[in-house]
Amino acid sequence: MGREMIDTLVVGAGQAGVAMSEHLGRAGVPHLVLERARIAERWRSERWDSLVANGPAWHDRFPGLEFEGFGPDEFVPKDKVAEYFEAYAKKFDAPIRCGVEVKKVTRREGGPGFIVETSDGVIEANRVVSATGPFQKPVIPPVAPRDAGLYQIHSAGYHNPEQLPDGAVLVVGAGSSGVQIADELNRAGRKVYLSVGAHDRPPRAYRGRDFVWWLGVLGLWDLEAMAPGTEHVTIAVSGAYGGKTIDFRELAHQGITLVGLTEAFGNGKAHFANTLNDNIRRGDENLMGLLDAADAWVMRNGADLPEEPAARRVLADPDCMKNPVLELDLAAAGVTAIIWATGYATDFSWLPSGALDAKGKPRHQRGVSAEPGVYFVGLPWLSRRGSTFIWGVWHDARHVADHIATQRKYLEYRKG
DSSP states (O other): OOOEEEEEEEEOOSHHHHHHHHHHHHTTOOEEEEESSSTTHHHHHSSOTTOBOSSOTTTSSOTTOOOTTOOTTSOOBHHHHHHHHHHHHHHTTOOEEESOOEEEEEEOTTSSSEEEEETTEEEEEEEEEEOOOSOOEEOOOTTSOOOTTSEEEEGGGOOOGGGSOSSEEEEEOOSHHHHHHHHHHHHTTOOEEEEOOSEEOOOSEETTEEHHHHHHHTTOTTOSSOOTTOTTOEEOOOOGGGOOOOOHHHHHHTTOEEEOOEEEEETTEEEEOSOHHHHHHHHHHHHHHHHHHHHHHHHHHTOOOOOOGGGGOOOOOOHHHHSOOOEEETTTTTEEEEEEOOOEEOOOTTSOGGGBOTTSOBOEETTEESSTTEEEOSOTTSSSGGGGSHHHHHHHHHHHHHHHHHHHHHHHOOOO
């Protein structure tokens, strides 16, 4: 039985895979996209029910299609985002094959290209593009208690408050996911403890413009590398409830108890580092720094954007900041569930070892792997800060597709 052969194989049909397919098609590169589930599956089944996109509809989209039925400044619900990518793929008849998982990619001996083992047989491909993105394996840290009496899930498995047992909830992680989940649980009448680590806290909007616009005009989307020491800094921003700036003090005044970084569990107690105040104040500094940069841009450009002094308002420190909780008796506090909003790990072990460094991380330059013929798209900071946003993925995919098309031209050259 013969093997299927294809010039370029794209693995994954989320936003990265769909963008990659569009650009490869435009460049005339024969290709196939394999998706182990459905198009944009993670948007469908690995996000909570009320999630909306973190950027407004005018910004968080591909250039070739707008979100139907939504105003430019609205935040699109997750299911509509998934439908958007499905519609986008249909728009240019993307060659996507769903329900097929890629198991292993090995370099073909004695010839160009790769042997790709899948759940549906073997494929030979001249090139392989990993479009699996950064959200592959939910991470629950080793510090998690081994207590059968506690209901513990990662944020990827959280859908709504009703799935949790009655009682208080400890949410560990205060990036976009943790903050939004904690806020939703608090609004649902749950007692919530929110463990806050290092974070950036941009304004949702300022002087009539969304923060994504400010990052654009200030050139911050195009930063090519994160600042040293910020690798574990999350971003606290949300489009929920129409979009508003995350304010941890306000959340505390609304009933959420803020605690510092979760350090350990033992004897039925959770232990937190005495870092809450420092983390929140550093987040304040991040917010004020962006407001300062925006004000300077307005002055420099003579822009007619209204002043917004209320954006600099700082609420009084809540009691949980004045008297930080360093130890919490979970049973006494009524905590029956822990939600770990602690991020994801990647797994590229299915790729040739030459594409990875000693820690199993991709070795690449703007998505072009150190292993010839292997490419990456959809990774954080692939080319710039904006690489993980929908529009950033689209531009990164265009660069990778151009590289592939150029390589094909060289290989097709025949001396006249």
